[in-house]
Amino acid sequence: MNLALLKDSKGILFSTEFLLTIILFVLIIGIVASLMVKTDEKILNSIKTNNLESYSSKVADSLISSPGSPENWEKLSNFNNVIAGLSIQNGNKEVLLNTISFKKINTLKSNYNTLISKNIFNNEIKSSISIYPLNKEINPIIMGDEINNDENFNVFVVSRMVKCDFLSELAILSLNNENKNENYLNNLCNHNTLNNLSHENIEEYNWICKEFKISKKDLQYNDYYLIFDEESTKISGFWILDNIKRISNDENNMNNVKTDLNSYFEENLENNSELIFYLHCKIPTNNKNKFNCVLVAIPKEMEIDDLNFSYFTFQTCQFILKTTYN
Numbered sequence: 001m002n003l004a005l006l007k008d009s010k011g012i013l014f015s016t017e018f019l020l021t022i023i024l025f026v027l028i029i030g031i032v033a034s035l036m037v038k039t040d041e042k043i044l045n046s047i048k049t050n051n052l053e054s055y056s057s058k059v060a061d062s063l064i065s066s067p068g069s070p071e072n073w074e075k076l077s078n079f080n081n082v083i084a085g086l087s088i089q090n091g092n093k094e095v096l097l098n099t100i101s102f103k104k105i106n107t108l109k110s111n112y113n114t115l116i117s118k119n120i121f122n123n124e125i126k127s128s129i130s131i132y133p134l135n136k137e138i139n140p141i142i143m144g145d146e147i148n149n150d151e152n153f154n155v156f157v158v159s160r161m162v163k164c165d166f167l168s169e170l171a172i173l174s175l176n177n178e179n180k181n182e183n184y185l186n187n188l189c190n191h192n193t194l195n196n197l198s199h200e201n202i203e204e205y206n207w208i209c210k211e212f213k214i215s216k217k218d219l220q221y222n223d224y225y226l227i228f229d230e231e232s233t234k235i236s237g238f239w240i241l242d243n244i245k246r247i248s249n250d251e252n253n254m255n256n257v258k259t260d261l262n263s264y265f266e267e268n269l270e271n272n273s274e275l276i277f278y279l280h281c282k283i284p285t286n287n288k289n290k291f292n293c294v295l296v297a298i299p300k301e302m303e304i305d306d307l308n309f310s311y312f313t314f315q316t317c318q319f320i321l322k323t324t325y326n
Ligand SMILES: [Zn+2]
Pocket: 184, 189, 190, 191, 199, 207, 208, 209, 210, 278, 279, 280, 281
């Protein structure tokens, strides 16, 4: 009886020790396992992180140094199969490195979800693109997802310096001191052969003249403006606009940054399907280096808040791509 009890108590004792050992063992295994999982997560995260970081810089470089495919993708209406690229291709199809097209930027902005979020990041990544011109007269362009730097420390920022053409291709005439008065001297100015209107070679002034053609049809689609840079409005210059059928010598003061030319063209194209016009600029010789002017044709559907000269020249900008996990 006693023996049995002893055996029993021994048995209980044994199983308590055994239980304790098992609990300890399980605890240790658990701790080790959780440590291993944490390390694995860390490794996984850093792989993901490294991938997104390097992938983002590859995406940024490809956007600014390739024209995208297919060619002229910005003119398409469906972007499902487009690989976006913003580079400008010149007439010989050479890609201008780190020079991006304003037209492509605008198409990218209106179709960001398809072109960037879906086609490039497979809807797995949040991203945004910002283009900040160094010239403060031009508004920055911002597109894509809202990414808050404070909330998530895994935000990757890729920054590149680029040039953007903005609206320079809408300038049908560009006049500055580099043009000199060779057009006048080479008979390309309609005043050249007219004695009473000839641009006398007074030392005080330099004449810069250029001809251009506008049709009635052009007028239906575009608004025309003569735009001077700020400096040019302070040099006491003059301009004359006339055409092959109605020659004029009326000098206008060069003191407005922007002049609307639509009514002049409408009036003169009323009975002509197209005409050759001449813009003559009379620039004080001592300030000839400060003269800069463009004559621009703005498509009627295009809305631009404040047209200024800077929009019609290439501008250096900071291109920023931000990415983070969804
Ligand atoms: Zn002239």
